[in-house]
Amino acid sequence: MPATPAWPPRSAPRLFVEDELGEGREITIEGNQAHYLAKVMRVREGDTIVLCDNATGEWAARIGEVSKRHIAATISQQLRPKENVPDLWLCPALLKKDRYDTVLEKATELGIARIQPVITRRCVADKLNIDRATVLVTEAAEQCARTALPDLIQPVKLAEMLRDWPENRTLFFADEMGGKPAASAFSSAQGPAAILIGPEGGFDDAEREMLLDHPNVRPISLGPRILRAETAAMASVAIWMAAQGDWVN
Numbered sequence: 277m278p279a280t281p282a283w284p285p286r287s288a289p290r291l292f293v294e295d296e297l298g299e300g301r302e303i304t305i306e307g308n309q310a311h312y313l314a315k316v317m318r319v320r321e322g323d324t325i326v327l328c329d330n331a332t333g334e335w336a337a338r339i340g341e342v343s344k345r346h347i348a349a350t351i352s353q354q355l356r357p358k359e360n361v362p363d364l365w366l367c368p369a370l371l372k373k374d375r376y377d378t379v380l381e382k383a384t385e386l387g388i389a390r391i392q393p394v395i396t397r398r399c400v401a402d403k404l405n406i407d408r409a410t411v412l413v414t415e416a417a418e419q420c421a422r423t424a425l426p427d428l429i430q431p432v433k434l435a436e437m438l439r440d441w442p443e444n445r446t447l448f449f450a451d452e453m454g455g456k457p458a459a460s461a462f463s464s465a466q467g468p469a470a471i472l473i474g475p476e477g478g479f480d481d482a483e484r485e486m487l488l489d490h491p492n493v494r495p496i497s498l499g500p501r502i503l504r505a506e507t508a509a510m511a512s513v514a515i516w517m518a519a520q521g522d523w524v525n
């Protein structure tokens with residue numbers, strides 16, 4: 277079954293909008309999105325675009341009047357309902373901006389349900405521009421034709437996250453010091469899951485002890501080499517998606 281329908285063409289611009297969408301509704305696209313459609317994608321009256329609202333799903337829309345800062349669109353038909361996102365969270369320790377951008381974008385493409393940034397002792401960065409991160413995740417979701425956005429949560433300290441950890445969710449701890457091979461760990465654990473990735477400097481002994489003491493935590497290995505955090509994030513999410521996610525149709 278094709279991931280996205282044959283019509284409109286895959287080249288049709290895709291956007292997440294704030295408005296709730298429905299057949300026959302008229303919406304006005306403004307600001308940067310209007311500029312992108314008018315100046316980059318050069319849409320014209322009568323063109324078809326694809327809109328998502330992260331609530332009802334994906335819709336075809338017909339372009340009406342086009343001006344520099346406003347574009348009118350009429351919602352014509354639903355193309356796909358909002359997808360069920362595989363129940364995997366990624367808990368990546370904050371990294372330097374460019375590398376974290378890669379984590380945010382690739383986790384979105386790979387199908388993650390929630391990104392929970394974590395602050396650990398060796399984090400170089402200690403805050404995240406959540407508005408900028410939201411734009412980046414949204415653009416990645418538009419590019420890879422998701423019909424649902426990942427949840428993006430404010431950063432939390434590791435100890436707090438563990439204290440409040442949901443009891444029905446397994447937390448796979450990517451431990452550079454070793455653990456169960458990721459593929460078999462993921463295959464043998466059903467249900468809601470999360471993957472924790474450390475910062476450039478890894479986890480310190482006290483953090484590792486705290487993690488290994490937690491009832492929901494399972495240490496996993498991503499092989500014999502030391503991966504960059506962003507590589508570890510991408511690789512572990514991909515392995516989980518293949519074992520337990522929606523890459524098995």
Ligand code: SAH
Nearest residue numbers: 450451452473474478497498502503505508
């Ligand atoms: N500088 C540290 C490594 C940090 S790598 C050192 O030299 O030990 C950043 C993060 O990626 C780690 O904290 C871990 O979560 C993950 N990671 C990297 N390689 C890994 C591996 N082989 N197995 C499991 N996790 C790994």
